Amino acid sequence: MRITELDIPGLIVVTPKRFQDTRGFFTELYNSKALEEAGIRDVFVQDNFSLSSKTGTIRGLHFQVPPHSQTKLVRVSRGRILDVAVDLRPSSPTYRRHVSTEISAENGQQIYIPGGFAHGFCTLEPDTEVVYKVSSHYAPGAEAGVLWSDPELGIAWPVSAQDAIVSDKDAKLPLLRDIAGTV
Numbered sequence: 001m002r003i004t005e006l007d008i009p010g011l012i013v014v015t016p017k018r019f020q021d022t023r024g025f026f027t028e029l030y031n032s033k034a035l036e037e038a039g040i041r042d043v044f045v046q047d048n049f050s051l052s053s054k055t056g057t058i059r060g061l062h063f064q065v066p067p068h069s070q071t072k073l074v075r076v077s078r079g080r081i082l083d084v085a086v087d088l089r090p091s092s093p094t095y096r097r098h099v100s101t102e103i104s105a106e107n108g109q110q111i112y113i114p115g116g117f118a119h120g121f122c123t124l125e126p127d128t129e130v131v132y133k134v135s136s137h138y139a140p141g142a143e144a145g146v147l148w149s150d151p152e153l154g155i156a157w158p159v160s161a162q163d164a165i166v167s168d169k170d171a172k173l174p175l176l177r178d179i180a181g182t183v
């Protein structure tokens with residue numbers, strides 16, 4: 001299992017080893033001991049799965065507010081996504097900055113996102129399946145988010161605003177400037 005830090009401290013790429021043979025390959029998707037050795041000690045309490053039928057589907061940018069904030073460990077079991085994590089930790093030197101990372105079923109990479117980040121992704125292939133572990137249960141009253149296309153964030157999404165497929169709920173999310181100070 002290879003651990004690589006991304007440009008924002010706290011964001012990590014986990015690349016499980018694949019053991020190839022004539023049948024295909026074997027890999028450990030999750031190994032708490034290996035993650036602990038890398039300083040990741042979260043107890044994950046819920047596994048989530050989403051299927052997005054079309055390329056250019058954007059989900060996000062989402063987070064839960066304390067005390068329900070969630071650490072996430074995100075992977076793709078089919079297809080490919082551009083995964084985006086935005087630093088919303090007010091005292092962070094990288095506050096408001098984001099990192100975009102392409103992960104896929106093929107590359108097997110996982111993104112570890114601590115609490116205090118907003119998370120979203122855009123599908124790059126049809127029928128893309130995203131699977132992720134979270135460290136805190138779903139708490140509808142604690143759900144929050146930022147508009148995916150907020151110009152202040154400057155995220156280079158691989159799809160235009162006209163072509164993006166977004167839920168009604170996500171289309172109504174606020175701009176960061178309208179919630180700054182409350183998260």
Ligand SMILES: Cc1cn([C@H]2C[C@H](O)[C@@H](COP(=O)(O)OP(=O)(O)O[C@H]3O[C@@H](C)C(=O)[C@@H](O)[C@H]3O)O2)c(=O)[nH]c1=O
Pocket residue numbers: 048050059060061062063119120121137138167169
């Ligand atoms: C997130 C979530 C949703 N739901 C329900 C609520 C709703 O009726 C339905 C669909 O929810 P959403 O539209 O919020 O699903 P989605 O837009 O896929 O939400 C997810 O987006 C990605 C980017 C994340 O990072 C996740 O944490 C989560 O917020 O599923 C649960 O029952 N449990 C959950 O943990």
